[in-house]
Amino acid sequence: MTAKLDITIDAFNDGDTISDKYAFCVPAEENYVGMGENKSPAISWTGAPEGTASYAIICHDPDVPQDLSFYRSAVCYHGAKA
Secondary structure, rough: OOOEEEEOOOOOOOOOOOOHHHEEEOOOOOOEEEEEEOOOOOOOEEEEOOOOOOEEEEEOOOOOOOOOOEEEEEEEOOOOOO
């Protein structure tokens, strides 16, 4: 049986607009954008396949204020054995 990986981000739901607290840039009247708080939301997961030693998390932000895509990534070594 295949393990089911469940990922939880309590800060917002899938498809929701991300609040200014977690945004790098926010709409602004002057200069079109301003700096958001750029906080990292807490991410948790359960159900990783047996033998999992590390995780790579990639967030694609396709609607940045300019004509480009933005990728954020994090690598987590939770419980990895040497």
